[in-house]
Amino acid sequence: MIPVAKPHIGNQELMELGKVLASGCAAGTCPEVELFEREFAEYVGSKYAVATNSCTSALHIACLLLKANEFKRTAVPAYTFPATGSAPMYCNAPISLVDVDPGTWNMRPDALSMKHKIAIPVHSFGNPCNMPEIMDNAHDRGISVIEDAACAVATTLNKKHTGTFGEIGCYSMYGIKEICTGEGGMLVTDNEEHYELAKSLVDFGKTSSMPLPKFEHLGYNYRLSAIQAAIG
Numbered sequence: 001m002i003p004v005a006k007p008h009i010g011n012q013e014l015m016e017l018g019k020v021l022a023s024g025c026a027a028g029t030c031p032e033v034e035l036f037e038r039e040f041a042e043y044v045g046s047k048y049a050v051a052t053n054s055c056t057s058a059l060h061i062a063c064l065l066l067k068a069n070e071f072k073r074t075a076v077p078a079y080t081f082p083a084t085g086s087a088p089m090y091c092n093a094p095i096s097l098v099d100v101d102p103g104t105w106n107m108r109p110d111a112l113s114m115k116h117k118i119a120i121p122v123h124s125f126g127n128p129c130n131m132p133e134i135m136d137n138a139h140d141r142g143i144s145v146i147e148d149a150a151c152a153v154a155t156t157l158n159k160k161h162t163g164t165f166g167e168i169g170c171y172s173m174y175g176i177k178e179i180c181t182g183e184g185g186m187l188v189t190d191n192e193e194h195y196e197l198a199k200s201l202v203d204f205g206k207t208s209s210m211p212l213p214k215f216e217h218l219g220y221n222y223r224l225s226a227i228q229a230a231i232g
Helices: 011-023 031-044 055-065 082-090 131-141 192-201 226-231
Strands: 048-052 074-077 095-098 144-148 168-172 185-189 206-208
Touching: 011 226, 031 048, 031 185, 031 226, 048 055, 048 192, 055 082, 055 144, 055 168, 055 185, 055 192, 074 082, 082 095, 131 144, 185 192
Parallel strands: 074 095, 144 168
Antiparallel strands: 048 185, 168 185
């Protein structure tokens, strides 16, 4: 098989991985994960970041945060990876496959309409969508925006990182991405309430650990492990 891309895992990653393994704390609740989240948020210029085990998981959580499960019709580009459309469908939200620009394969800003309540523009191949126009059209129509930046963790538009224009951004750290953890994802937001709920939902709905674990939401096992965070 000819690989699409080869991950760059060198001595620094091996050293950080060794530290985690030697610490005896390798799970998704270990300090290495929170460190990775803080560094990632700083890198893209977002207030908060939540590590997940895939971008698909991040997209699912993002749809839940924006209440897609309240039958909110979601605009998805007609050209994208299946996960973009699967995430709102996990929430039983109807989706609309909307037109893409034949020159960029990205969602056309004028494809959004009043029937849409959520839009998920995808930065195909790392090429940024026209986010200023998408956000203007979304604002005029009362549409919430989740950015699928699975292929665009290092992409900027007008000196602003993709994934930080909408309410929520989702990234992939799959084996062929710019930041590689083998499998993994990241959700970013500037909304503190979204951040707190996302942190809970990726960890079985847990809201506190001390003195005993407390679970208040229907959550998921979407955590990224400390082993993966060390590589990232």
